Amino acid sequence: xxxxxxxxxxxxxxxxxxxxxxxxxxxxxxxxxxxxxxxxxxxxxxxxxxxxxxxxxxxxxxxxxxxxxxxxxxxxxxxxxxxxxxxxxxxxxxxxxxxxxxxxxxxxxxxxxxxxxxxxxxxxxxxxxxxxxxxxxxxxxxxxxxxxxxxxxxxxxxxxxxxxxxxxxxxxxxxxxxxxxxxxxxxxxxxxxxxxxx
Numbered sequence: 001x002x003x004x005x006x007x008x009x010x011x012x013x014x015x016x017x018x019x020x021x022x023x024x025x026x027x028x029x030x031x032x033x034x035x036x037x038x039x040x041x042x043x044x045x046x047x048x049x050x051x052x053x054x055x056x057x058x059x060x061x062x063x064x065x066x067x068x069x070x071x072x073x074x075x076x077x078x079x080x081x082x083x084x085x086x087x088x089x090x091x092x093x094x095x096x097x098x099x100x101x102x103x104x105x106x107x108x109x110x111x112x113x114x115x116x117x118x119x120x121x122x123x124x125x126x127x128x129x130x131x132x133x134x135x136x137x138x139x140x141x142x143x144x145x146x147x148x149x150x151x152x153x154x155x156x157x158x159x160x161x162x163x164x165x166x167x168x169x170x171x172x173x174x175x176x177x178x179x180x181x182x183x184x185x186x187x188x189x190x191x192x193x194x195x196x197x198x
Contacts, residue, residue, distance in 0.1 A: 010052070013042065013044060013048070013052060014052045014053075014062075016042050016043070017038060017039075017042045017044065017049055017052055017053065017059065018059075018062055018063055018066055020038050020041035020042045021033070021038050021059050021060070021062075021063050022063055022067075022102055022103060022106050023041070023102055024037055024038055024041065025060065025063065025106050025109065025110065026102045026103070026105035026106035026109060027105065029109050029113060030056075030060055030109075030110065030113055030119070030120065030121065031113070033056070034056075035049060035050065035056050035059075038056075038059065056120075057120040060110075060120055060121060061120075061124070063106070064110065064121060064124050064128075067103060067106070067107070068128065068131075071093060074092075074093060074096060075089045075090070075092075075093055075135075078092050078093075081135065081138075081139050082139060082142040082143060082146065082148075083139060083140070083142060083143025083146060083148035083149055084143060084148060084149070084190070084194060084198070085139075086135065086136060086139030086140075086143075087139075087162070087190045087193065087194075088190070090162075090166070090186070090190075091183065091186055091187050091190060094166070094169070094182050094183050094186045095182075095183040097170070097182070098173070098181075098182050098183055101174070101177070104170050104173070104174060105174055107170065108167075108170055108171055108174060110124075110125070111125050111128070111167070129163065132163055133159055133160075133163065136158070136159040136162055136163070137155060137156075137159050140153065140155050140158055140159065141155060148198070149197055149198065150197050150198070153197040158193065158197070162189075162193075165186065165189050166186065169182045169185050169186055170182065
């Protein structure tokens with residue numbers, strides 16, 4: 001079914017607004033970004049932007065939902081996330097993120113701000129980490145069942161330290177991208193896990 005010019009321009013405006021919000025939230029944070037700044041960067045009036053996103057919270061939700069959807073689709077395309085293949089999929093995602101510094105900056109900033117219970121992204125942060133924990137827990141347990149990962153491997157420790165390494169490397173890379181290679185460092189971490197628990 002063909003889409004009307006209005007639908008296409010509406011989708012294009014929405015996508016442009018999301019991209020502008022990514023850049024502004026990443027550099028100025030949620031609190032430091034106004035609807036007026038996003039509208040200006042998008043080339044829309046404030047009322048035009050509010051037509052697509054009725055509030056700044058709705059815009060932030062759209063940005064975070066799009067980021068998660070893209071990442072989930074990418075990881076799913078890496079194959080069945082069982083055992084070490086789940087860690088390989090995360091390594092591929094880290095490599096992909098190394099080419100997307102604004103999204104990494106957005107993630108680091110929003111997850112830090114979103115630890116506050118009153119922040120609009122607080123529930124997203126909780127759900128985001130619960131989702132990663134679930135993904136890795138299922139992968140490690142499946143790897144144990146198949147014999148790929150040792151049965152005595154501490155599942156919770158593997159999961160939580162992996163999440164901590166992912167987050168820590170992103171922060172260090174943003175501070176010094178010339179010195180830190182997120183991809184190489186995360187790959188080395190996964191190699192250590194394999195050597196110890198494989």
